[in-house]
Amino acid sequence: DAGVIQSPRHEVTEMGQEVTLRCKPISGHNSLFWYRQTMMRGLELLIYFNNNVPIDDSGMPEDRFSAKMPNASFSTLKIQPSEPRDSAVYFCASSLKGSGQGNYEQYFGPGTRLTVT
Amino acid sequence: SQQGEEDPQALSIQEGENATMNCSYKTSINNLQWYRQNSGRGLVHLILIRSNEREKHSGRLRVTLDTSKKSSSLLITASRAADTASYFCATAPIMSSGSARQLTFGSGTQLTVLP
Numbered sequence: 001d002a003g004v005i006q007s008p009r010h011e012v013t014e015m016g017q018e019v020t021l022r023c024k025p026i027s028g029h030n031s032l033f034w035y036r037q038t039m040m041r042g043l044e045l046l047i048y049f050n051n052n053v054p055i056d057d058s059g060m061p062e063d064r065f066s067a068k069m070p071n072a073s074f075s076t077l078k079i080q081p082s083e084p085r086d087s088a089v090y091f092c093a094s095s096l097k098g099s100g101q102g103n104y105e106q107y108f109g110p111g112t113r114l115t116v117t
Numbered sequence: 118s119q120q121g122e123e124d125p126q127a128l129s130i131q132e133g134e135n136a137t138m139n140c141s142y143k144t145s146i147n148n149l150q151w152y153r154q155n156s157g158r159g160l161v162h163l164i165l166i167r168s169n170e171r172e173k174h175s176g177r178l179r180v181t182l183d184t185s186k187k188s189s190s191l192l193i194t195a196s197r198a199a200d201t202a203s204y205f206c207a208t209a210p211i212m213s214s215g216s217a218r219q220l221t222f223g224s225g226t227q228l229t230v231l232p
Contacts, residue, residue, distance in 0.1 A: 004159070033219070043160075043205070043222040056219065091159055105150060106220065108159030 004109035006092050012115045018080040021112045024073055025094030033106060034067055034077050035091040043091075049075065050097050082116045089113050121149075121206040121223035129229040136193040138226040140206030141186075147209040149182055150220065151191050154203045163191075163204075196230045203227050 005024040013019055025032050033048040047057040052069045060067070064083070069075040079086055093106040124139045140149070148167045152160040166173045166182045166189065173180045179192040193200055207220040 042224045045219060045221070048219055093160075105162035105165055106160075108161070110159050 006109035016081045021077040023092030029094035033093040038088045123226040127227045140189045144210045150207045
């Protein structure tokens with residue numbers, strides 16, 4: 001298995017531009033998570049999906065952030081408009097769902113390093 | 118604040134020595150997991166210990182869990198330079214409904230193993 005695939009690996013954009021991050025989870029996994037990692041705030045959960053349905057988006061910082069999962073093998077995280085403070089590494093992870101979200105290990109993608117100038 | 122907090126924030130040891138990292142958390146949990154992150158990479162799952170377990174081993178890793186003290190430790194024996202990474206604990210807090218919430222990660226311990 002190729003693992004969780006994220007693209008692009010690096011993104012540099014100017015303030016105000018739209019940014020779209022992509023994720024392909026591991027086949028057979030039915031939970032998908034988007035995280036953001038910064039030195040100041042550590043690893044933060046932004047949103048997660050079960051069976052393609054968003055369950056908890058309370059971690060999404062603002063309305064500028066949106067996430068979709070149109071099918072079991074693809075998800076996007078969009079930032080529009082982007083701001084310098086959005087600069088971070090964004091990780092996608094997937095897992096089996098089981099009886100509770102924390103019951104299974106999560107498999108992380110390599111991340112997308114976003115720089116907004 | 119973070120559910121899980123690792124201690125120390127940074128640890129530097131010589132190759133061959135043992136490394137011990139600690140994690141404290143605040144609420145009742147379903148399980149606790151440890152992850153490793155190499156520089157510039159994603160997190161990799163190391164081990165999961167359930168709330169009814171006290172100790173678990175995986176290769177050179179030993180994890181303990183003390184639910185009465187709300188703490189866990191990760192011991193890496195006979196460390197190698199390749200063990201240099203950040204180590205995170207992640208907890209699955211139990212909600213009042215009894216179900217487990219998604220994982221909450223601590224801020225990590227940066228381990229450096231010197232050759």
